Amino acid sequence: MSEYMKEYKNVAEQFCLQGEVTEICPYGEGHINLTLLVTTTEKRYIMQKMNTRVFSDPDSLMANIVGVTKHLTARGIETLNVVPTKSGADFLKDADCYRVYDFIENTVTYQSASDIEVFKNSGKAFGEFQNYLAEFDASKLTETIKRFHDTPKRFADFKAALAEDKLGRAKECQEEINFILSHENTYGIAMDGLKDGSLPLRVTHNDTKLNNILMDAETGAARAVIDLDTIMPGSMLFDFGDSIRFGASTAAEDEKDLSKVHFDINLFKAYAEGYCGAVKDSITAREAELLPYGSYLMTIECGMRFLTDYLAGDTYFATKYPGHNLVRCRTQIRLASEMEAQFEEMGKIIADILA
Ligand code: ADP
Ligand code: GN1
Ligand code: MG
Secondary structure, three states, X not given: OOHHHHHHHHHHOOXXXXXXXXXXXXXXXXXXXXXXXXXXXXXXXXXXXXXXXXXXXXXXXXXXXXXXXXXXXXXXXXXXXXXXXXXXXXOEEOOOEEEEEEOXXXXXXXXXXOOHHHHHHHHHHHHHHXXXXXXOOHHHXXXXXXXXXXXXXXXXXXXHHHHHOOOOOHHHXXXXXXXXXXXXXXXXXXXXXXXXXXXXXXXEOOOOOHHHEEEEOOOXXXXXXXXXXXXXXXXXXXXXXXXXXXHOEOOXXXXXXXHHOOEOHHHHHHHHHHHHHHHOOOOOHHHHHHHHHHHHXXXXXXXXXXXXXXXXOOOOOOOOOOOHHHHHHHHXXXXXXXXXXXXXXXXXXXXXXXX
């Protein structure tokens, strides 16, 4: 019996599973929840120890997920299926909180967009997901992490961590710190637009990286958008931008060799074709104009979040080795600076697609 099995079998058995549990092992590459693959004599499940440090109100979080998944299921759209506990609850609430989903079989998640068609398909799926959410009553949603993509707020958090420099790490990353500090005047455009109404507030996914969508293992078509923890009001720029941040790169988010890390305009174009094709009836002219900026913003925001966590002692994102967050920050800075240099070209691509 594996170590994981011993530790988590009792937890798994508190859910309405079909069959007897035969194996439990860690699964996937998420940075927030502890994800476990549970195999029984009948089928497979995903069990997650929910990160209650990041999501402090698990009841509201699960109510959001149940609400959104019911909305999608009623429309015949494949989505996560929440498996209840034996006492009929949507999750197990104890010292730790756990939830279980059916494992969506015959799908894969990609850690990078090695296939341009797959990336285009993911753009179409996230665009369609945006459309489905537009029909969802936003008043039924709780904001699970306040000011999640409020970049000026993220910048203030970064400056606080830098001022504290709790572990004396700032001296190891002066170049990265200076990059983040020197771009302060670029951080406010999306939040300003939401505040003055020039950008519409929508219900968005907010964490649209490529490994948060399951693709059909045989056809490469998108099957289901997952990781629904951060669905809340936001801007279309966040969803488009975060996908570009992660997927339109020639390397992994944590590639150490920066010479391999580039923003790939062809991947940008492929994603934009998929996404814009799906949202063409609802996207406003201002949103379309700011999609290149949104890509840059989500990238530099993520870079500053990784750097903040590095300075604060790696307490937010799961890390596999010391310095992992700094490595991630460096790839984001590299990508953001390459995007900055290509705003015009990106803008032309979007305009052509929507023409
Ligand atoms: P995190 O919030 O930590 O990113 P996710 O909910 O994204 O956690 O899950 C982590 C990974 O687990 C996903 O990237 C995906 O590979 C896999 N996964 C999650 N849910 C399912 C599911 N229902 N079926 C198949 N794979 C899943
Ligand atoms: C986290 O949960 P996951 O691994 O899909 C993070 C995102 C970051 C991303 C960087 C709730 O996403 O905001 O962009 O890591 N999620 C949360 O890879 O903070
Ligand atoms: Mg995830």
